[in-house]
Amino acid sequence: MRGGPAPERYDQGIAPFPLEEGYGNALYLHVPFCVVKCGYCDFHSVADSDPQTMREIVGAILEEIRSLGFRPRPRTIFMGGGTPTHLPERLLEELCQGILDLCDLTHLKEWTCEANPESCTPSKLQVLKDAGVDRMSLGIQSFHPSILRFLDRPHGLEESRKALELCRETGFPHLNLDLIFGIPGEDRETWAEDLRTALGFHPDHLSCYQLSFEKGTPLHKALHEERIPAPEEEVCVSQLLSTREYLRDNDYIPYEISNFAKRGAWCLHNVNYWRAGNYLGIGPGASKHRDGWRATNHKALPLYLSSIRESGCPEAQAEFLSERTRCGEALWLGLRMDQGVSLKELEARFGIPILLTYGQLIQEGREAGHLLLEEDTLRLSEEAIPVADSWLMRFLSPSQARVPRGT
Ligand code: SF4
Structure with a gap:
């Protein structure tokens, strides 16, 4: 450490x-x-x-x-x-x-x-x-x-x-x-x-x-x-x-x-x-993420330099993300890929029942023809590509995620 x-x-x-x-x-x-x-x-x-x-x-x-x-x-x-x-x-x-x-x-x-x-x-x-x-x-x-x-x-x-x-x-x-x-x-x-x-x-x-x-x-x-x-x-x-x-x-x-x-x-x-994986960013303004911890370095070059000189640690901000936030981000990012996301895998990773938590949004997406659910895989449809950037943002909004009872 x-x-x-x-x-x-x-x-x-x-x-x-x-x-x-x-x-x-x-x-x-x-x-x-x-x-x-x-x-x-x-x-x-x-x-x-x-x-x-x-x-x-x-x-x-x-x-x-x-x-x-x-x-x-x-x-x-x-x-x-x-x-x-x-x-x-x-x-x-x-x-x-x-x-x-x-x-x-x-x-x-x-x-x-x-x-x-x-x-x-x-x-x-x-x-x-x-x-x-x-x-x-x-x-x-x-x-x-x-x-x-x-x-x-x-x-x-x-x-x-x-x-x-x-x-x-x-x-x-x-x-x-x-x-x-x-x-x-x-x-x-x-x-x-x-x-x-x-x-x-x-x-x-x-x-x-x-x-x-x-x-x-x-x-x-x-x-x-x-x-x-x-x-x-x-x-x-x-x-x-x-x-x-x-x-x-x-x-x-x-x-x-x-x-x-x-x-x-x-x-x-x-x-x-x-795939919302872990990464290690080094340099001014770079971020790192590890299993929910996320930290971002000072952007301004003088601050970055002085913090490295003083402590070797240039982090300006740090946060710990909840499982819900991480799951929303994993959906937002993962659905950008043509492979889509495996619901079972996300559920195992974050302990969140996806269809219950994001049920309304997923249903709306399927009805609009934006989302395809095939067995365990949720994917973006080809028709949704032109609106994908803004539409997928909805997975980041807490109001779109219903809190399942007992969690
Ligand atoms: S200033 Fe131009 S070249 Fe430099 S990072 Fe931005 S887009 Fe790329």
């Missing part, structure tokens, strides 16, 4: 996060730096950081792992952000070497690194490959220069092509492309062209997200002030459904609402999130 003073919030009745040998199956490292801030982005990342800050944060990330007091033995590693490949090459190497030194990788099945095209140099990719990264996830978003400009992306078409070719030449066996649809003014054909171009690079995985206008982002402000038009709902739904059809026809399985993979190429790290 980790030493050092317990953070103040633990005085409010929450036991310290149980950090001990055996935890850390899914290891996430958050690298919070980007070359610029994209207009739609609400991830925790900062632009224009100086090399000294980057050096300090990489040092603190490794110190956070060291301070766990045990050697994590991850099955999956995901380096995300931010843009990990925005780190100078020497720091990227230091980060990878630190992971190799501080973790037991004998059970490792997948090591993903996120990257943006403009920061993919041959030598940085080689550093990642030499360390053991076997899956690159590239933030391509679009192959249309006008859309890249609209999104304030820091790269152009040629950089994307070059980065994708470089990933292939470097020999990463797995490649994911992140793409965005639902851009205001983007028609069906423009998006279809993006998908066709993406498939020309033979990735084994695609993540296709609809553009969302998150509060606090420049794009949200522009929409709110009517400086840009809103995307047309009908076009977005048609893009979403045609994506599923087109990718299915090309042997990509829509194994999650926004994620498509060739057989055997699921992102194991993310599958663990969708």
Whole structure:
């Protein structure tokens, strides 16, 4: 168990996060730096950081792992952000070497690194490959220069092509492309062209997200002030459904609402999130979860750094989730996957009778054609995909869960 003073919030009745040998199956490292801030982005990342800050944060990330007091033995590693490949090459190497030194990788099945095209140099990719990264996830978003400009992306078409070719030449066996649809003014054909171009690079995985206008982002402000038009709902739904059809026809399985993979190429790290599993997040703003304990690190870089220096523990918030909350989250996340959820498994895990607790919501979902119940498996129907994001949120609402008598 980790030493050092317990953070103040633990005085409010929450036991310290149980950090001990055996935890850390899914290891996430958050690298919070980007070359610029994209207009739609609400991830925790900062632009224009100086090399000294980057050096300090990489040092603190490794110190956070060291301070766990045990050697994590991850099955999956995901380096995300931010843009990990925005780190100078020497720091990227230091980060990878630190992971190799501080973790037991004998059970490792997948090591993903996120990257943006403009920061993919041959030598940085080689550093990642030499360390053991076997899956690159590239933030391509679009192959249309006008859309890249609209999104304030820091790269152009040629950089994307070059980065994708470089990933292939470097020999990463797995490649994911992140793409965005639902851009205001983007028609069906423009998006279809993006998908066709993406498939020309033979990735084994695609993540296709609809553009969302998150509060606090420049794009949200522009929409709110009517400086840009809103995307047309009908076009977005048609893009979403045609994506599923087109990718299915090309042997990509829509194994999650926004994620498509060739057989055997699921992102194991993310599958663990969708199955509401345990995970260990390291870095500014990262979260960890273990059997109901959930803790989130300080986001602000100075606070993250000082807490690591003072106690090795950068947690800013901690909570212990009730079985009911965890069960609601497991339904909300699990139903995103095409496999759906096993009711028996959830009942065994959380001790909650699902059909009794969520009976009304499930019944409503079945009557509306959103949910399918086949024996023990509850799944989302294909018709529900366009409304899934908002509809599934209802599993998180306590008012949707009836408290069974005697529990
Ligand atoms: S590159 Fe990704 S993380 Fe960085 S600002 Fe753009 S969307 Fe956000």
